[in-house]
Amino acid sequence: MPGMTYTKALVGFAAFAVQVNAFWKMPCSSPVVVERADPIIDPGAISGHVHTILGSNAFNFTMDYASTQTATCSTCKAFEDLSSYWVPTLYYHAENGSFIPVQQSGGALVYYLQRTDPKDPKLEEGLLAFPKDFRMIAGDMTRRNTSEADAPNGEAAASFVCLGLDGPKTPELPKQNCPGGLRAQINFPSCWNGVDKDSPDHKSHVAYPSRLDTGYCPDSHPHRFITLFYEVIWSVDPFKDMWYGDGQPFVFSYGDPTGTGYHGDFVNGWDVDVLQTAINTCNSASGVVEECGAFTFRKDDDMKACKALSRVDEPITGVLAALPGCNPVQTGPETAQFDSSCTNVVKEIGDPIMPYTDMTKQGWKYVACAKDPQGQSRTLDGATSADTKDMTVDKCIKLCGDAGFTYAGLEYYTQCFCGDTLDASRMPTNGTMGDCSYPCSGDPTQLCGGGAQVAVYTKCAGGDCTNADVPDLF
Structure with a gap:
């Protein structure tokens, strides 16, 4: 080993012995944004399908390492991680042909697995942190069969687990309801050519080891990164009484009812030195990220409150006539084909879409999405109204204004x-x-707060909001 002393070699092998089963799970509490954006595949343009994006609020249609470092928050736990992680969104495909988005359950878990193999060509250098400007994808959205897996030995990078039922993981979407949720999983390649931060296909600069996460790296990609593995749980049980036919009724946003085209994307935003320190020193086999002393941690409430503003002005929730973008449902087994020439599809990136309903013409301005913790005194403790049928922002500000209050706030659809x-x-x-x-509840085009979060408005002086300050949302 040129340039490698015997002592250093022993240190490398000792690290391997300690870390072979070490890992940590990075909780990402919720999406930072859900929209048709993918700065890896479609930089500077609207993506072909909807993604659920987790991580920092620096996420954008074009990204480099410097831009990741402008983030002011992240939905993921470690302060030192300003990366972006994203996967396609899941929809329920109704018998009448319409589509309804499936809600996530608890955001996502991003596993950082400290996996090496005695046959790794560069075992002595140990595991590496991702360098600045590194990015990669796993999976292939055009795949519609299980015979073309990315990884060696017939192992599929993507897999699914039906929670609440006993059974193994499957390479396709399960054919039965999952009462505890549908867990979608994807392994990323961990072997690197040591040169390129990206490649034209966003895959060739990396490779899978001889087994999905525990094998050895090929000589063409001899350097070993820490292994990334995503888990996202989708709440499919609310649709349990809406199944029909012989198949299963769910489809990913790129028109895949099989799951074999499931994929994931990663843009590195880590403090590289901190990540390398964690790789070298955090040897717990429990997976509890708080046991890693290399990191500092965000509060859960701050993670959930971190959001980026969408810039694609199109409906992606509610009952949809078609999947957003040009995405016909394609069952395969042939490779899926995509045509971006369809009409009535938003193709231009717009201005940021404000996350509130504009009431300035009515003499009220938006203040903030304030916390309203359960079990504590109300953030706004004056008059209240809960109308499950027809609550709107107009109705709430009128109620509070007529009663002479300074603030009006809406929460949980109806309150x-x-x-x-x-x-x-x-x-x-x-x-x-x-x-x-x-x-x-009374007008789905208006926004009525959130769970334990109240959308607060205040009366403009004299009812004139012409010069009202715009809330600082960035």
Whole structure:
């Protein structure tokens, strides 16, 4: 081993012995944004299908390492991680042909697996942190069969687990309801050519080891990264009484009802030195990220409150006539084909879409998505109204205005609260903006707060909002 002393070699092998089963799980509490964006495959343009994106609020249609470092928050736990992680969104495909998005359950877990093999060509150098400007993808959205797996030995990089039932993971979407949720999983390649941060196909600069995560790297890609593995759970049980026919009724946003085209993307935003320290020193086999002393951690509320503003002005929730983008459902087994020439599809990146309903013409301005913790005093503690049928922002501000209150707030689709004071401790932490994106029960085009989060408005002086300050949401 040129340039490698015997002592250093022993250190490398000792690290391998300690870390062979070590890993940590990075919790990412919720999406930072859901939209048709993919800065790896479609830089500077709208993506062909909807992605659920987790990680930092620096996510954008074009990204490099410098841009990741401008983030003010992340939905993931470690402060030192400003990376972006994304996967396609899951939809329920109704018998009448319409589509309804399936809700995520608890965001995602990103596993960092410290896997090496005694046959690794560069075993002595140990595991490496991802370098600046590194990015990669796993999986292939055009695949519609199980015979073309990315990884060696017939192992599929993507797999699924039906929670709440006993059974093995499967390479395709399961054919029965999953009462505990549908867990979608994907392994990323961990072997690197040591030169390229990316490649034209976003795959060739990396490779899978001889087995999916525990084998050895090929000589063409001799360097070994820590292994990435994503878990995302989709709440499919609410659709349990809506199955029909002989198949299963779910489809990913790129038109895949099989799951064999499931894929994931990663853009590195780590403090590289901190990640390398964690790889070298965090040897726990428990997977608990808090046991790694290399990291500092965000509060759960701050993770959930971290959001990026969408810039694709199209419906992606509710009952949809078609999947957003040009994505016909294709069952295979032939490779899927995509045609971006379809009409009535948004193709231009627009201005950021504000996460509230504009009431300035009615004499009220938006203040913030404030915290309203359960089991504590209300953030707005004046008059209240809960109308499960027809709550709107207009109705709430009228109720509070007629009663002479300074503030009006909406929460959980149906609830309206009024008050004269707004405690600063309930405001979003600097750098976050909360999630008050629940549609109003009386008008789904308006937004009526969130879960334990209240969308607060205040009366403009004299009812004139012409010069009202725009909330600082960035």
